[in-house]
Amino acid sequence: MKILAIIGSLRKKNTYETVKKIEEYHKKYSDFQYEYLFLKDIKLDLCKGCHVCILHGEEKCPLKDDRDLIINKIESSDGVIFASPNYVMNVPWIMKNYIDRFAYTMHRPKYFNQYFMILITSGSYMGTKQASKALSLMASGGNIVSKLNLFNSPGMNEKKAMKQEKLIKREAELFYKKLSNKVKHKPSFGFLAWFSAFKAASNENKTYLPADYSFFKDKNYFINIKLTLLQKLIVSFFTNFFTILIKKGFI
Numbered sequence: 001m002k003i004l005a006i007i008g009s010l011r012k013k014n015t016y017e018t019v020k021k022i023e024e025y026h027k028k029y030s031d032f033q034y035e036y037l038f039l040k041d042i043k044l045d046l047c048k049g050c051h052v053c054i055l056h057g058e059e060k061c062p063l064k065d066d067r068d069l070i071i072n073k074i075e076s077s078d079g080v081i082f083a084s085p086n087y088v089m090n091v092p093w094i095m096k097n098y099i100d101r102f103a104y105t106m107h108r109p110k111y112f113n114q115y116f117m118i119l120i121t122s123g124s125y126m127g128t129k130q131a132s133k134a135l136s137l138m139a140s141g142g143n144i145v146s147k148l149n150l151f152n153s154p155g156m157n158e159k160k161a162m163k164q165e166k167l168i169k170r171e172a173e174l175f176y177k178k179l180s181n182k183v184k185h186k187p188s189f190g191f192l193a194w195f196s197a198f199k200a201a202s203n204e205n206k207t208y209l210p211a212d213y214s215f216f217k218d219k220n221y222f223i224n225i226k227l228t229l230l231q232k233l234i235v236s237f238f239t240n241f242f243t244i245l246i247k248k249g250f251i
Contacts, residue, residue, distance in 0.1 A: 004077040008084035008095030014121045014152040025172035042066045047100035057211040083119040089127025109141035112185045117146040145178035146171045196238030
């Protein structure tokens, strides 16, 4: 199994060292291969906030850099670790720019075949949940099987350090088990409602949201899977519900 670790830190220190510990736990499984992608070392230009990727499609983005290289690496991986430090109660600018550059996946989710771990390292417990929540958006349609928030401090006593080592080991094992027992994506109620909302919005705004309309028009769900009768009814109900709200001007 191939694991891609995307490191959103300008330093090769706490965050990277924690991922290396996770890799060490996985080394006993011969089928694990790790690849590291450091955002500081690749060309990912600053997002211009032009909305072209959302409105007209990610292929129309005016920035030509290594974004598609990242996409290919994620899609060719079985598991992805998004790892970032916590700066000022959120992810640092380099990871926030990554989030901004992939904002279109909030309209058109992907990565349904990938499994994700969200890792936040911090010198303070404050802000780790906010940073983890922000980074979780980048899993898009994928399965988040582990969230790990760690407190890194030179003054941490031995008891707390041992507790964190156990936590790292536990999450590493969980990540391995979920990857090994890979199951097909099962649409949750939330994702069915999400799909319905954007399908309705794109149907009613074909001119304004051409990329969304092209993406949703022939789909019964984000990916090509067979929905149960109940799931079909949920999609039908919410698509009609959101369509009415849009036409009435409520959303």
